[in-house]
Amino acid sequence: MSDPVVKKFMYINRRAPYGTIYAVEGLEVVLIGAAFEQDVCMAFVDDGVYQLKKNQDTSELEIKNFSPAYRALGDYDVNRLYVERESLEARGLGAEDLMELTYEDEDDDWAEKPSVKIVDREELANLIAEQDVILNF
């Protein structure tokens, strides 16, 4: 078999969780897509930043709290979660309001490293520009 082609994939999330199914469906697609061993990252923009808010508790809504699944992304080799600073600030949020997500770096003796990176719009624009495939949720 020839070497598989590895493309740069970015999943852009712009919707809040729970109000619509975009967020949970998007996360599911990322988890499924991870099986194809591509170079995958996620971006959280606009209301999408609410997906990473800590302390989500859906017990009274009787729907599944899927926020713990973001912590499994590292197991799926999805280690780069970019959050746009402008979107956070517009919502009065900062890094301390987000879940602490980490991955274990196989190439660095399984050292635990943060997955979430807050980037400003220019950095994010550069990241978007370098992708081969972008999927939106």
Place this chain on the structure above:
Amino acid sequence: MTLEVSGKTYETDEEGYLADLGDWSKEIAEYMAKEDDCDLTENHWEVINFLREYYEEYQIAPAVRVLTKAIGRKLGKDKGNSKYLYELFPYGPAKQACKYAGLPKPTGCV
């Protein structure tokens, strides 16, 4: 579909996965395994219990690649490989073991 174990009826999906993971018991796991002609050994339980813990923590059933890697880290390299896991669960480690563990079918499994 439903499943009947010791006189009690449990709801399942069309492939026999428990509809409500709160219904799960060891007895149900053993019953499901027997239906597949599979005797659950210590080694099987190690994987089933691991999956239940994983689901408890992350709310998802891990894909087989993730399961293999995680088992390897937790139980050692001789168990964290697909040969070992497929010997235990010939219908597919994630698929079959998740069923016995009362979890939904892993995301991405067809």
Place this chain on the structure above:
Amino acid sequence: MLHTVNKSPFEKNSLETCLRLAKPGNDILLIEDAVYAAMDGTSVADTVSTAVENFKIYVLGPDLASRGIGQNELIKGIEVVDYDGFVRLAAENNTVQSWL
């Protein structure tokens, strides 16, 4: 890169976010309800006029026509394309990003 936007700027922030995150010189194509953003005299017209200086902005003719928007009602510098033009833009750009 080609960015497409398909939501009205008065309903969703898709266009605003697109303009924030696109790189100068990128192509932006307004389709479906986003064609309202191409009209002059709206509350977003200033933003779009400024964007025309940084990006190449296109609007899909059939979507304008179906909404009764004439070419004389558009912000200066926006180019109207037909379906062939849409296909050409998609083919010329390696990546298409749809702001939904």
